[in-house]
Each structure stands twice: as C-alpha cells, then as structure tokens.
Amino acid sequence: MLKRFLLFFIALLFSAQLLAAGKPFDQATFNQAQKDGKSILVAIHADWCPTCRAQAAIIEKLSKNEEFKSLVILRVDFDNQEDVVKAFRTNRQSTLIVFKGTQEVGRSLGDTRETTINALLKKAL
Numbered sequence: 001m002l003k004r005f006l007l008f009f010i011a012l013l014f015s016a017q018l019l020a021a022g023k024p025f026d027q028a029t030f031n032q033a034q035k036d037g038k039s040i041l042v043a044i045h046a047d048w049c050p051t052c053r054a055q056a057a058i059i060e061k062l063s064k065n066e067e068f069k070s071l072v073i074l075r076v077d078f079d080n081q082e083d084v085v086k087a088f089r090t091n092r093q094s095t096l097i098v099f100k101g102t103q104e105v106g107r108s109l110g111d112t113r114e115t116t117i118n119a120l121l122k123k124a125l
Contacts (some may be wrong), residue, residue, distance in 0.1 A: 022059070022073030025084055033072045037101040039124035041071055044085055046078040046093035054112040055094060062118055071121060098124040 022043060023029065033040050043059065045052045062068055076084050078093040088097060090109075098106045098120055106123040108116065 022063075022075045025074040025076040025081060027084075029072075030074060033074075034099065034102045039071045039121075040099040041073045041121060041124065042076060042088060042097040042099070043073065044076045044078050044088065044090055044093055044095040044097075049078070049093045051094040051110050051112055052078075055096065055117065058112070058114050058117050062114070062121060067125065068121055071124065096120060100124050 022041070025042065030040070030042070041059070043052075043055065045056065047053075059073065063071065063073060076088070078085060085091065088095070090097075092109055094110045096108045096111065096117065097104060100123070106120045108120055111117055111120070
C-alpha cells in the first residue's frame with residue numbers, strides 16, 4: 001500500500017513539473033496571444049491520462065529549444081474546463097492544437113512521438 005502511494009505521489013509531482021512549460025488556459029490570454037499574432041499551442045490535458053503525461057514531457061523538452069521560445073503554451077484542464085474543450089471542437093484529452101495568430105494551423109490527437117509533435121509545433125512558427 002505504501003509503495004503504491006509513493007508511486008502515485010511521485011507521478012503527481014512529476015506530472016506537475018512537466019507542465020511547467022505552459023500556463024493554465026484562460027480566454028483572455030488566448031485572445032491576446034491571437035490578437036498579437038503569436039504562435040500558440042493549446043494542449044487539452046488530463047492529469048490522469050498517461051498519453052497526456054507523455055505529451056507534456058515532450059512539450060517540456062521542445063519548449064526549451066530556441067526556436068520555440070516565443071511559443072505560447074496553454075493547458076486546458078479536460079475535466080474542469082468542459083466549455084473550453086467544446087469550444088475547441090474536441091471531446092478527447094491528449095489533443096494538441098496549434099495556432100498562428102487567429103488561424104488554426106494544425107491539430108493532433110494522442111500523438112506521443114517527439115518528431116511529429118515537433119513538426120506540429122513548427123506549423124505555428
């Protein structure tokens with residue numbers, strides 16, 4: 001029982017650490033980034049989702065690359081921001097959506113390959 005608790009606690013800390021590259025989604029931040037013509041990644045994320053955690057690790061790694069320094073990364077909480085999930089026309093966690101200003105330029109669902117996530121993010125640049 002203690003081992004299971006420790007593993008859960010470590011996973012919780014690890015997933016919170018991985019999400020440091022992004023900010024929780026709020027409409028005002030998203031609208032301003034679009035207005036400013038910025039490159040934006042919207043990640044529909046659930047803490048309990050192993051695919052989301054894998055994506056978060058990749059996004060964290062890629063966000064440290066110089067080419068992605070200006071990328072605005074926003075996390076939508078799949079479980080608690082249902083209206084936002086619907087507004088992005090998705091019903092699944094582990095959805096990644098990229099924008100270049102107001103234009104959606106790419107989307108993926110459930111992808112955990114660094115090369116293809118990298119290519120998706122580049123579409124927003």
